[in-house]
Amino acid sequence: MYPIDTGTCELIRDSLSDDGWIVKINGVESSHIDVDDPARLDFEYMRWTARLVEEAFEGRARLRVLHLGGGVCTLARHVAAVRPDARQLVVEIDGRLAELAREWFDLPRAPALRIRVGDARAVTESLTESSRDVVVRDVFAGAVTPRALTTVEFTRHVGRVLGDDGLYVVNCGDTRDLRGARREAATIGSVFAHTAIVADPAMLKGRRYGNIVIAGSARPIGESPALVRDLLQGAVPAHVWTDARVREFVGTSAPLTDAELEPGELLG
Template sequence: MAKRGRAAGRSGADKAAGVVEIPKGSRPEGPVEGIYYIDTGDCELIADQDNSTGWLLRINGVMSSHIDLADPLFLDFEYMRWISALVESRWPPESRPKLRALHLGGGACSLARYFHAAYPDARQVVVELDGKLAEYVRGWFDLPKAPLLRLRVGEAREVTESLTPQTRDLIIRDVFAGSLTPRPLSTLDFNRHIQRVLAPGGMYVVNSGDAPDLKNAREDAATIAAAFRHTVIIADPAMLKGRRYGNMIIAGSDVPFDDDPGLARRLLGGAVPAHIWDDARVRAFAAGAPVRRDPKTVDPASPAAP
């Protein structure tokens, strides 16, 4: 569901010609264009034809990430720019906060690289389900080493449930199976685990992909609003009006989001201008949508209901 930030121009993502399939088990050091076997299928590494130091990563046919090897502060995907703007509104980089961030969903670790450059004192963990993909990404993109950035192979919910309470300031959910986030990572029950792991004043940010009917985004918003006292949504006007497929950023916190004119201007100034909705508009948008819950489990030893 990733949408690139450039307004025009044919990118390397559209040019599959000449890609060479890499034999299973090989891992070149540094990025080499090609198709690679990973644990969950395959990924394709594509040189960005518009940027000599840029690379695109497609996972199982879906565009996932962009990396600029020369500039970690360059984010090509607009939704990632929206996330970084929201985070920096709460934690200005010039104050050098020791941000503790958890990324659920790895891809090429674009945001983790960005936050490492913006917050040199940050400690980050990226949870990636696919161990082979994590190995490739670590080799291709020269990521910061532990403890600044750790890649943890595992299922996002299991890892989150295992974490110590109040040990993260920022949690970002950017996990997709096809066009949607797996349901276990979108329920109120999972949001309660997120709440437990977040420190006071922390922020939970999700990338919610959706179709024009906005059914998934409304349910995501309703579920996050049921868990957190304060919410915001960031998206471009066409997405908010249900006119296209795309990405919507939804965030929750136990403290209010600042009414920051600078944030609003930054969002409007991008290649894909975005609006930010406050808590009241988020709850109005989500009104009537069901709050997702984990399925109820039945103890096989329990007697059947009459």
């Protein structure tokens, strides 16, 4: 157990893997990392995210990736392993956690992988237009994402930072009523012309709490038959909803705006 800026970080040996480690932040499982296999992703939602990126940018060299919420950089480490020419920026609010990740694990150095300690929204707003191909948001305070990172205004900043064919992918944790996922999808769909959702069937039917991956882009996403097949054949089979199905799922849910935030929530 290690003290970090935002609480505690616990590093636990994975009993099912010789070289795997589970990282808990304030008692909540945050990451899994395999020391000897940086390409390995143990968490299903990370595999789904990586597969969406693969589909969207198959054959594209040197992706520019922004990770909002770094943890111990599991996904960034994966991208570096499968795309050595990628240039990545990880934004992590906890400076001590970022230091520990560098100490514990073999993370690529700049310019391949830079870690910037700061607030995810503030950093995103400061970035140059069309300077990234992929933005991944995986930020949690406890079990929820700060609302400042789920509004229309913030999502527009993400759209500004992405190139014309860029991809925005978020990890949305939600309860069985799926109210949060519907608002997230409504918000992303209000900014991006095309959306997609990836999740396991039980989650999509509102049978349990879990993760839903929601994506947005200016171009169609999630339509590849190979993607659909691969996700169904995973350890946890997942369904892909493309834009029309996502918007049907949204129904009457309205996008979230900054005006609905409480004072002090704008720091994300």
